Amino acid sequence: MVLPKVGLFHFHVESYVCDFTGKATLPVMTSFLLDAASNHAQERGFGYEAISKDNVAWVLSRLSIEIDEYPVSNQDIKVETWIEDVGKFFTQRCFRFIDEKEKTLGYARSIWAAIDVQTRRPVDIIKWRADLADYIVENKICPIEKMEKIPSVDAVEPIMGYSVRYSDIDINRHMNSIKYIEHVVNIFDLIIFKENFIRKFEIVYLVEGIFGDKLKLYRQNISENEYIIDTKRNEESICRTRLIWQKNEK
Amino acid sequence: MVLPKVGLFHFHVESYVCDFTGKATLPVMTSFLLDAASNHAQERGFGYEAISKDNVAWVLSRLSIEIDEYPVSNQDIKVETWIEDVGKFFTQRCFRFIDEKEKTLGYARSIWAAIDVQTRRPVDIIKWRADLADYIVENKICPIEKMEKIPSVDAVEPIMGYSVRYSDIDINRHMNSIKYIEHVVNIFDLIIFKENFIRKFEIVYLVEGIFGDKLKLYRQNISENEYIIDTKRNEESICRTRLIWQKNEK
Numbered sequence: 001m002v003l004p005k006v007g008l009f010h011f012h013v014e015s016y017v018c019d020f021t022g023k024a025t026l027p028v029m030t031s032f033l034l035d036a037a038s039n040h041a042q043e044r045g046f047g048y049e050a051i052s053k054d055n056v057a058w059v060l061s062r063l064s065i066e067i068d069e070y071p072v073s074n075q076d077i078k079v080e081t082w083i084e085d086v087g088k089f090f091t092q093r094c095f096r097f098i099d100e101k102e103k104t105l106g107y108a109r110s111i112w113a114a115i116d117v118q119t120r121r122p123v124d125i126i127k128w129r130a131d132l133a134d135y136i137v138e139n140k141i142c143p144i145e146k147m148e149k150i151p152s153v154d155a156v157e158p159i160m161g162y163s164v165r166y167s168d169i170d171i172n173r174h175m176n177s178i179k180y181i182e183h184v185v186n187i188f189d190l191i192i193f194k195e196n197f198i199r200k201f202e203i204v205y206l207v208e209g210i211f212g213d214k215l216k217l218y219r220q221n222i223s224e225n226e227y228i229i230d231t232k233r234n235e236e237s238i239c240r241t242r243l244i245w246q247k248n249e250k
Numbered sequence: 251m252v253l254p255k256v257g258l259f260h261f262h263v264e265s266y267v268c269d270f271t272g273k274a275t276l277p278v279m280t281s282f283l284l285d286a287a288s289n290h291a292q293e294r295g296f297g298y299e300a301i302s303k304d305n306v307a308w309v310l311s312r313l314s315i316e317i318d319e320y321p322v323s324n325q326d327i328k329v330e331t332w333i334e335d336v337g338k339f340f341t342q343r344c345f346r347f348i349d350e351k352e353k354t355l356g357y358a359r360s361i362w363a364a365i366d367v368q369t370r371r372p373v374d375i376i377k378w379r380a381d382l383a384d385y386i387v388e389n390k391i392c393p394i395e396k397m398e399k400i401p402s403v404d405a406v407e408p409i410m411g412y413s414v415r416y417s418d419i420d421i422n423r424h425m426n427s428i429k430y431i432e433h434v435v436n437i438f439d440l441i442i443f444k445e446n447f448i449r450k451f452e453i454v455y456l457v458e459g460i461f462g463d464k465l466k467l468y469r470q471n472i473s474e475n476e477y478i479i480d481t482k483r484n485e486e487s488i489c490r491t492r493l494i495w496q497k498n499e500k
Contacts, residue, residue, distance in 0.1 A: 014284075014285055014288055015288060015298040015299075015420075015421050016281070016284050016285075016288065016420060016421070016426060016427070016428070018420070018421045019416065019417075019419060019420075019421070020419045020420065020421060020422075020423045022421050025416075025417065027417065031266070034264075034266050035264055035266075038264055038265060038266065042324075047324075048265040048323065048324065049265075049323070049324050073298065073299070073421055074292075074297075074298065074299050165436035166269065166275075166435055166436050166438060166440060166443060167269075167275065167277065167432045167435060167436050169269060169270045169440070170265075170266060170268070170269075170270065171265050171266070171268045171269070171270060171272050171323055172270075173270045176266060177266070178266070182417045185416055185417060186415035186416050186417050188416060190416060190419070190461050193416060211440050
């Protein structure tokens with residue numbers, strides 16, 4: 001059986017993954033994306049387990065998410081995912097969030113590297129798995145702009161700090177991609193989440209955080225609703241994010 | 251269609267919910283339990299949404315989990331759940347973790363209160379929903395002892411502190427049950443998780459944590475493998491846990 005290039009995965013928004021507004025959080029929406037990506041790859045023979053036989057792992061490099069409407073508690077949603085491009089060192093994967101009535105809730109675009117799990121160096125994807133190109137979907141639109149560079153933040157005083165602990169560490173012994181996002185959204189007060197939602201979120205992963213790292217978050221307000229947040233270990237940026245708030249409709 | 255009293259729910263252990271040992275974490279196993287409980291209740295007409303029409307919410311009061319073997323990345327597991335007892339102010343719900351080959355991985359027992367969401371006071375469950383007793387399963391064994399009192403910890407110096415932030419807060423505007431557990435397991439060094447697994451975990455929720463609370467964790471080593479961890483707001487215990495480690499087999 002040949003699977004379609006576009007994968008479709010179903011999720012249920014449990015009440016206990018919702019925030020105090022009764023909606024799924026950005027980290028939860030991100031975990032749905034990663035879940036869909038992981039299943040899509042697994043079903044087609046290039047998932048975590050299959051490629052670990054080659055000593056290779058997928059590493060998320062960049063992610064850009066735009067959400068018009070967050071699903072609420074107890075809602076069923078679907079995530080469509082497909083590969084948009086396969087390059088020498090990066091693949092691009094897109095996503096679409098869809099509600100029960102087939103309405104689009106949002107989109108996302110991600111960039112992945114394949115790394116050698118021993119050396120942590122990038123693998124030449126085309127030499128390693130030329131067959132991945134067979135899964136490229138052309139002519140399917142993901143209306144998210146290509147990500148631009150996220151500048152560093154000049155702020156001198158961190159807004160928050162944390163130590164990388166057990167629950168932050170993933171199966172690759174590095175910091176879990178979703179945990180960076182969870183710590184970033186935690187710098188905002190509840191009052192902001194009450195009156196607004198995160199319309200757009202971009203993250204670029206620069207250096208892999210490890211257990212015991214003491215990380216500091218620096219925040220810069222770019223425009224009224226837009227923030228850049230820099231997560232640093234000493235002077236070095238570990239990951240950078242751009243976050244745009246939008247007021248709730250009355 | 252009348253649903254069976256015992257519910258059976260399927261889960262897939264995604265690689266990104268695994269810790270660095272490649273196994274599902276205790277907080278993830280707990281989220282499977284809560285997911286199963288939530289679905290079991292929902293299908294039978296006493297889930298979050300149905301009871302919120304009565305201004306009532308289920309609140310987890312105590313949880314005791316014993317796990318012989320944690321599922322690994324990419325494994326499918328099942329959770330069986332059933333109601334063992336319905337009392338005036340508490341219901342008891344049990345769980346069994348089962349692997350793909352029908353082997354039992356562990357059990358859990360939980361105690362829930364129903365509270366009035368406005369007053370936060372307990373509701374008399376028997377007066378409110380006498381029909382819940384119809385779901386009691388007799389003669390099904392959950393080999394977990396009834397939970398005993400967890401004593402307070404005498405330690406003067408906290409081992410860790412944290413502020414309750416956005417991602418810790420649930421749909422009821424109180425701290426998420428799983429987040430307490432995540433912070434508790436985070437007090438241990440990776441080296442302990444490398445050589446051992448959490449064989450038994452008990453938690454009693456005493457006071458509901460709220461946004462901005464500055465909580466401190468106090469740890470006491472009761473015997474070689476056994477710890478009591480007290481999460482306090484100032485002098486007051488918010489929740490207490492007992493945790494027993496077991497050495498991995500070679």
